[in-house]
Amino acid sequence: MADVSDNTALSGSPSVPMKPVQVKLVLLGEAAVGKSSLVLRFVNNEFQENKEPTIGAAFLTQKTRVEDKIIKFEIWDTAGQERFHSLAPMYYRNAQAAIVVYDVTRAASLDKAKSWVKELQRQANPNIVIALAGNKVDLVSDEDDDLHPDELDGDEEANEDGDDMPITRQVPAEEARAYADESGLLFFETSAKLGHGVQEVFNEIARKIPIDQMLMPSRSGRAGMPGSNRIDLNNDGQGIGGRGGSCAC
Amino acid sequence: MYGFRKGNQHLSLAEIQKFEVEYAPTMQRRREKWDALLREYSNGQLPPLSSKVRRFIRKGIPPHLRGQCWLHYSGAMEYMKKNRGRYQQLVALSSDRKYREHRDLIERDLHRTFPENIQFTSAAPSTLVRRRASPVTSRFRQQPTSSTVPILQQLRRVLTAFAVRCPSVGYCQSLNYVVGLLLLFMSEEEAFWMLCTIVERIMPEGMYGVKMEGVTVDQEVLMRLLEERMPAIGHRLSRDSAEAGAPPVTFVTSHWFLTLFVDVLPVESNLRVWDCLFLEGSEVLFRVALTLFKMHEQQICAIDDPLELFQYLQNMPKRIVNCHWLMENCFRKYTSMTHVNAKELERRRKHARDVTLRRLSTTTSAAAEPAPAPTRGESVAALFRL
Numbered sequence: 001m002a003d004v005s006d007n008t009a010l011s012g013s014p015s016v017p018m019k020p021v022q023v024k025l026v027l028l029g030e031a032a033v034g035k036s037s038l039v040l041r042f043v044n045n046e047f048q049e050n051k052e053p054t055i056g057a058a059f060l061t062q063k064t065r066v067e068d069k070i071i072k073f074e075i076w077d078t079a080g081q082e083r084f085h086s087l088a089p090m091y092y093r094n095a096q097a098a099i100v101v102y103d104v105t106r107a108a109s110l111d112k113a114k115s116w117v118k119e120l121q122r123q124a125n126p127n128i129v130i131a132l133a134g135n136k137v138d139l140v141s142d143e144d145d146d147l148h149p150d151e152l153d154g155d156e157e158a159n160e161d162g163d164d165m166p167i168t169r170q171v172p173a174e175e176a177r178a179y180a181d182e183s184g185l186l187f188f189e190t191s192a193k194l195g196h197g198v199q200e201v202f203n204e205i206a207r208k209i210p211i212d213q214m215l216m217p218s219r220s221g222r223a224g225m226p227g228s229n230r231i232d233l234n235n236d237g238q239g240i241g242g243r244g245g246s247c248a249c
Numbered sequence: 250m251y252g253f254r255k256g257n258q259h260l261s262l263a264e265i266q267k268f269e270v271e272y273a274p275t276m277q278r279r280r281e282k283w284d285a286l287l288r289e290y291s292n293g294q295l296p297p298l299s300s301k302v303r304r305f306i307r308k309g310i311p312p313h314l315r316g317q318c319w320l321h322y323s324g325a326m327e328y329m330k331k332n333r334g335r336y337q338q339l340v341a342l343s344s345d346r347k348y349r350e351h352r353d354l355i356e357r358d359l360h361r362t363f364p365e366n367i368q369f370t371s372a373a374p375s376t377l378v379r380r381r382a383s384p385v386t387s388r389f390r391q392q393p394t395s396s397t398v399p400i401l402q403q404l405r406r407v408l409t410a411f412a413v414r415c416p417s418v419g420y421c422q423s424l425n426y427v428v429g430l431l432l433l434f435m436s437e438e439e440a441f442w443m444l445c446t447i448v449e450r451i452m453p454e455g456m457y458g459v460k461m462e463g464v465t466v467d468q469e470v471l472m473r474l475l476e477e478r479m480p481a482i483g484h485r486l487s488r489d490s491a492e493a494g495a496p497p498v499t500f501v502t503s504h505w506f507l508t509l510f511v512d513v514l515p516v517e518s519n520l521r522v523w524d525c526l527f528l529e530g531s532e533v534l535f536r537v538a539l540t541l542f543k544m545h546e547q548q549i550c551a552i553d554d555p556l557e558l559f560q561y562l563q564n565m566p567k568r569i570v571n572c573h574w575l576m577e578n579c580f581r582k583y584t585s586m587t588h589v590n591a592k593e594l595e596r597r598r599k600h601a602r603d604v605t606l607r608r609l610s611t612t613t614s615a616a617a618e619p620a621p622a623p624t625r626g627e628s629v630a631a632l633f634r635l
Contacts, residue, residue, distance in 0.1 A: 031422065032357040050364035052512065053422045056504040059496050059559050074556055076496060081354070081422045083459050087503060 020072035029101035030112040031080030034135040037192035066206040104134045107170040131186035138191040140169040252368040259567035280311040316434035323527040329442040339410035351412040362429045403437040421457040426511040468499040469601035495555030518572035536587040540579040
């Protein structure tokens, strides 16, 4: 029992031709919108129904290849409940990327996402790449075209029993996209459950990250994005459970 | 036992079963000893607290007596007896409109509490979406829940009643785990009073509140203890590495404290910690945390990459299936390194509160105000003794 085997041990993989570039990415968004599920899909290509709430924060890594470069995402998955953020104002400090998640069946979760975007744009690294992800589209997949506006503010009291809760899209894709465009965000609708759009979010972020700038070991680069020019010299293979289809090596 | 699925990515079913076989005779012996202890007192009542009882509790309460012992020795039973009917009142109040926000937050976590425990899931065939026959373009989330799973209804009522009782806390994620596990050992009303006892008496003030300042303070205390008693680890996990871009270790340890190790330690180890926690108080959390670090000292010091280290720390408690070994290490082998009593803890917390306040005031305002002076002479003394 004393020998706790280390399942996070990273094995070297000599076949990788180059050193991965490390990118710190944070996930933000209201409770239960599917932040951890997006990460689980990206990192392990798995989905768990009723994923347990994240307490504090969880940390995972995963690599992805963009063109001729390998990006190693350091993913900080955060707790959704508001009060937990008082514990960690450093969640997004030095982050080069953020995925702000909302639930397409919950209009209020987009409001929360917007306030996160505002905070990131005001306080985070000015070069941060932000993606807005509307998750859980599987719940409304064949309903996209016939949204009934009068259902948007249905009687939520009826949900009290948790049963027979009507599930409708509350955030039209066009509305979120328009907001994302005007705020300079990448935009995706995703389903962590079906794997829809998840890889795309991370790939697009990887493409948008100013890697060449990060690779320059200039002092000014460091001031702008502290830690961003950190290059993984150990070339240490896969991250935790790094079996996802994204690892190009 | 308890309905949890055995075996996961951290611990195989074979490893668990191997331990269970080893542990069975110990369990049996403890059961006999406890039964004998209870026979010494008339009509099976729990004996008053004594050094013998404390020793017995540290060696593990047999599962069939757990709920009863937790209630009795934590004081929750007395609390409940003094407030007969109060729980039912709070449940009735909780349906008021003004508690809707709490209800909504709780609702979202109900199905996410122990989704792999058979008692928390129903056998309902469809788990997600079913289409209504009517032309209305709405859809229904048929959760395997509330109306079909009794324990989830209980969980909802206990959490909402508590939110009504304690507005400064309301609902804090992680309490769902705590109450969920309690409900496997006691009735709904008992679990409610146990929750009150935990939040209001056992844990420090502000642990689950909206600002969670109690968490910040306790993590400061824990880090200080680590630095003093296990300097090699303390150095390794120092804030310097956090400055270098790695997630701070307190992200991991605050999770341990908030959930009281639920879903962090394997269940039997978790229960052994609770046996002591409910009798002895929150210092047990520090002792167990320190023990976990000490048990993995070599590995921790051998990992160079701060990110890899963080992942290691995240998963390290999940393999501690040998609960007996954990508690032995905590109270015997490493006792000199883990020992901290209630009085000392109080002093350390007071000091940590000052430190965090000072840090806060220097980081929030450029024109940093002078650090708040300790309010009492005792704090100054504490500063020097630390």
